[in-house]
Amino acid sequence: MNFEATFEEQYPGLFRYCHRLTGDPDLAEDVAQETFVRLYDRRVEGTREGLRAWLFRTATHLVRDRHRLGENRRRLLEAHPVEPGGSEPPDEAVQRQEQVARVREALEHLSVREREMLLMRHAGFSYREVAEAVDVAPSSVGTLLARAERNFVNVYKPPGEIDDASR
């Protein structure tokens, strides 16, 4: 395995997945880095797809374990504040923060496994890979994904709908 090449190729996607899963960029960075340290330490070898699946499975389990330890319980329940910075006007920053909070609230209504499945699928993983990461039968992934999306949409209100309702 070429560790450096794997890092360059997989780290951004792994970080994005961890960030979506935790809502906390610091925790996401920590988990993504720890995952790569384990990849090196355990001398994992495999195909490109095999390594990618291993990385995401490992990160998923690390996040799950940290939730169990309570490290992230409070942070997970709250939307991570978006830092208003750069040239973004304050109004837009607040609006963006509200949108993030709405998405995160909808995710919080899902079970841990539904959330993991949804995020893995939307990160481009196959049903087989998703099934292995969350330990369900591959044949049930379609049903569980459809259910997770329905549960998400039942709670989530996209910006347009909120604006219409407030008029």
Add this chain to the structure above:
Amino acid sequence: MTHLDDGRLRALMDQELGDADVEAVRLHLEDCEACQHRVAELEGRAAMVAQALARLDTAAPAAGARDAVLERIGSLPSEERTRARFLRTPFARAAMLALLLGAGAVTALPASPVRGWIAAGWARATSLLDSSDDEETTVGPAGVGILPIPDGGGGIQSTAPAGVRLDATGREISIVLRGIGPDALIVVRMVPGGEAGVFAFDPATFRTSEGRIEVIGAEGRVLVDLPRDAVAASIEVNGGIYLRKEGDRIDATGPIEARTTDEIHLRVQ
């Protein structure tokens, strides 16, 4: 008319159906307006979810991530030192004692439901002994080699893994997996001691006899614990030899997907 369930329609959208299934679903859709409407609904939801999730991408990886990872790697303790330190802890000793008692209970009560719990506990405890990070003793092997014990929450209709164990200390053991579904992942872990074990989800069935564990009809993921103290061992999958162990020598002849020092992942073709 019987309508198609959401799972099949979602799998069609994701191009995850087999060829025969695709044909059957397409034929049905041609004549069924209700299911056509359902597909449109599912597509709309999936698009909305994708759009919503993209809103979460408010941060980029830190510029120094690569250096931070390399620094962490540089500060890793040597494997021998960590393992020796961990094995001296009271926790490790207590875990070993509990495992011995558990193994005794499994032998004494082969039909007891307690057997499954103890077996799951064994899997978790051995993963702790295998961990190279003794500061995180509650953290498992991070995604490989373990079938997590369901936490009871989440509303997912997955069943708990079942399994069997057999003492192979100083003996030869054959692990025979038959009727294993295509694409199943066989996770083989080298475990300390002499207990061999196999764990799988329903609809797998298990049989044991002298020096032999047989598993029939497993799907998804199968966990095999291969004891270091077994004189010889083999893993046969659907009639083909995937792995042989002679003393400390391991020959994996099956389709290897990933390999670590303590684990081998084999993908059933």
